[in-house]
Amino acid sequence: xxxxxxxxxxxxxTIVDCSGRITLGEGSVMMRDTVRDLLAKGNKKIVLNLxxxxxxxxxxxxxxxxxxxxxxxQGGELKLLHLTKKVHDLLQITKLYTVFDVKDDxxxxxxxxx
Amino acid sequence: xxxxxxxxxxxxxxxxxxxxxxxxxxxTELGFAEDEVMQISMAVREGAVNAVLHGNAYAPxxxxxxxxxxxxxxxxxxxxxxxxxxxxxxxxxxxxxxNLLKTSGRGIFLMRSFMDxxxxxxSQTGTEVKLIKHVHGPSGGGKEGSQ
Numbered sequence: 001x002x003x004x005x006x007x008x009x010x011x012x013x014t015i016v017d018c019s020g021r022i023t024l025g026e027g028s029v030m031m032r033d034t035v036r037d038l039l040a041k042g043n044k045k046i047v048l049n050l051x052x053x054x055x056x057x058x059x060x061x062x063x064x065x066x067x068x069x070x071x072x073x074q075g076g077e078l079k080l081l082h083l084t085k086k087v088h089d090l091l092q093i094t095k096l097y098t099v100f101d102v103k104d105d106x107x108x109x110x111x112x113x114x
Numbered sequence: 115x116x117x118x119x120x121x122x123x124x125x126x127x128x129x130x131x132x133x134x135x136x137x138x139x140x141x142t143e144l145g146f147a148e149d150e151v152m153q154i155s156m157a158v159r160e161g162a163v164n165a166v167l168h169g170n171a172y173a174p175x176x177x178x179x180x181x182x183x184x185x186x187x188x189x190x191x192x193x194x195x196x197x198x199x200x201x202x203x204x205x206x207x208x209x210x211x212x213n214l215l216k217t218s219g220r221g222i223f224l225m226r227s228f229m230d231x232x233x234x235x236x237s238q239t240g241t242e243v244k245l246i247k248h249v250h251g252p253s254g255g256g257k258e259g260s261q
Contacts, residue, residue: 024127024163058160058224086152
């Protein structure tokens with residue numbers, strides 16, 4: 001299953017609903033382009049909803065890191081929402097789980113922005 | 115699966131997906147548990163990414179050789195490229211604080227995390243990566259005499 005992204009606004013926060021695979025190639029490129037476009041348009045409060053992401057490889061992990069640092073460098077904030085067990089475990093073993101702001105409740109994620 | 119199967123693949127992104135699919139199918143056929151199948155397929159994907167991107171650098175005249183061997187104790191997977199060979203001493207530790215936010219450099223670490231044995235043999239004519247997963251008990255690897 002290829003990557004699909006859908007963006008929506010909730011109380012000034014952009015939620016990006018992601019589904020499928022974030023892997024080298026199309027999935028990673030879509031993620032990068034979407035975050036870049038959001039930031040270019042001034043949307044600097046971003047939540048990546050990964051609840052339907054069933055597979056991620058090292059390139060996908062790199063893309064999440066890139067999205068996080070790019071947003072932060074532009075004065076924004078990016079959170080991750082609804083990690084599947086596979087993604088959760090990957091972020092744990094790569095020691096990135098504590099780097100990201102990870103939420104399991106959308107309302108709490110939206111309220112958590114400064 | 116035959117005792118050994120081998121594939122010669124182009125240096126393309128399709129090869130990465132293809133290698134992963136083959137690993138998933140073979141590991142499933144051999145009876146590995148679902149989480150082990152995932153680990154094996156992911157390790158093979160990372161190995162294929164390294165072979166295609168970093169080893170062969172997408173060169174159309176260079177191939178990736180992917181082989182699966184079933185032994186009584188193990189599934190042994192070999193991925194060989196025809197690149198210039200990697201320098202293992204130059205690969206940074208992705209868990210070091212200064213490397214945590216790097217956007218690449220986690221492939222070999224993930225292979226080592228998911229497989230029981232990972233051997234990397236660089237040479238001037240290419241790099242060979244051997245990935246070994248042990249057969250574990252009745253639920254893994256289609257071990258004879260399973261209950």
